[in-house]
Amino acid sequence: MREPRLAFGPDLVKLIAEIDEFKGRWEALKTLSPDRLSALRKVATIESVGASTRIEGAKLSDAEVEDLLSRAISVKAFKTRDEQEVAGYAEAMDLVFEAHADMRLTENHIRQLHKTLLRHSDRDERHRGSYKSLSNNVVAFDVEGQEIDVVFETTSPFDTPREMEALVAWTRKALDEEALHPLLIIAVFVATFLAIHPFQDGNGRLSRVLTTLLLLRAGYAYVPYASLERVIEENKELYYKALRRTQTTLKSETPDWELWIGFFLHCLKRQKDGLSARLDRERISQDSEADLPELSLQVLKALQTNERLTIAQLAPITGANRNTLKVRLRELVAEGRVRQHGKARATWYSL
Incomplete structure (x- = not known):
């Protein structure tokens, strides 16, 4: 993997500083009762599961996601592919929340999370946790569902194992050596992972699970209490535009990282701003309960x-x-x- 050359203006530096300031204040900010924090995390999880699956085409609303997770997880009764994807995403997120301290970024852990993500998808049984064996270029379809164009050519099945090994090795080394700010490293990892598209299906959802894993491991402990996926869903068009702009330049001598990393950092800012506002509302509500x-x-x-x-x-x-x-x-x-x-x-x- 080519070492990314990253240079940014003061606006992006300011964004990183603002996000890190909130990260540093989190322990002091979470003064709500354990019950209220638990409820806040539950709402964020439902929003994340719903938004991330809808980005990839699922149709379940947050209310439907909440209802499904409250009644069906225990009996594993999922009637549609949308329900299967929701259940798998919820279980993958739970795994990350509970075990992130022990889940260093490795290819084995990435495969494990992919298996969990597709655990309930009957159609995906043969390739769960295995790198792709067929091409999975990002393509455009017409209104009748016919493929009309290749939007982005992903890594070939033959080259995928080598490129994934290189990506994981670079990411771990960069994080361990603090060669770049961790938010920049995570942004580079996500865009490169999606350019490789290492699995036959589930790459978009898995990239967002891995984003949460890497943020938690980098010390952004507030992440489970606010949905980054919801922010991305609300800016879906710009998400794909920024991603494609960077991905189409990755094989050039000077990849263009600025639009994607700017988008990623702005999403993180909106995530922490939303959480800060919710905490304020919860404090007011908690104080008013005395009456x-x-x-x-x-x-x-x-x-x-x-x-x-x-x-x-x-x-x-x-x-x-x-x-x-x-x-x-x-x-x-x-x-x-x-x-x-x-x-x-x-x-x-x-x-």
Whole structure:
């Protein structure tokens, strides 16, 4: 792998400094109760799973993702490919969150995460965790689904093992030696990984899982509490434009890194800005709970422990009658503290 030559103006240097300042303040910022932090992380995970799979064409909304993960993970009952992809992404993210300290960037760990990502996809069973054996160029399709053009030519199956070995070796060496700022190293890794496109399928989703892994290992401990994938989804057109601009120059003597790295850093800034705003709202909400009725506090506590509850389930937990519960739940829904799902007898509630 050619050593990237990176030179940037003051704007990108300022972005890195701002992101690192938030990273340094994170321990002091996360003053919310453990229950509220847990709820914040759950929301971010649902947003990440939904957004990352939708970037690749899935159609499930965040509400549908939340419902699927709350009811189906335990029974492994996935009816569609969209559901399979959502379940796999959620499990890969859980693995990264729980084991990132022990998951140094290696080809084996990359393959392991790819296996987890496609664990529930029947169509992908033969190539889970294995580098591609067929060409998988990025192509454009017409409205009838017919291929009309090659947008980007990825690495050939023959060259993929060699290029992946070189990419992983360069990334580890650069991180260990602190040759560049870690955010720049991660940006270079992601763009190069997607240019190689090492697996037959799942490369886009896996690149975002690996981004989270590398950020956590670089000390950006706030990442699980805010969805970077959601930011990318909201800027999907620019994401592909920046990525292609850089990737089409990678084999030249002077690759153009500026647009991609600028996009990547701006996404990280939006991620931390969004988290900072949510923390402020949560602090205000936490402070205002002191004025809530005791029953409302009991309901919130029950929903922090249980992902979804009906009135029939809340009644024995709180010891309140259903009519009083309905009144308190209406108040909590109106205040935005609780979300109502379904109608009539099928109604249930979540934070």
